[in-house]
Amino acid sequence: LSPATYPIWSGSVALPPNTVFEYKYIRKTSGQPVAWExxxxxxxSSETPAVGEGSLRVHDAWY
Structure with missing residues (x-):
């Protein structure tokens, strides 16, 4: 992950087409336990496009 545009973080990962994936946010503060969503x-969860090469951009936030 990159904090270059903090407080918006970004990252990328290569996945094959038509792949369902899951993720969850955590918050890590120095000297504190990890806070899980x-x-x-x-x-x-989300899914990559079914065919071809391309990218999927997921926009969401930890509420």
Missing amino acids: EQPYVNR
Whole structure:
């Protein structure tokens, strides 16, 4: 991940077409335990495009 445009973080990962993936946010503050996103938020998910090369941009936030 890159904090270059903090507070908006960005990162990239290569995945094959038509791949469902899940993710969850954490918050790490020096000297504090890791804070995980908790209920009612389940794992977030999305899917890569079905065909061809391209990119998927996911826009969301930890509420």
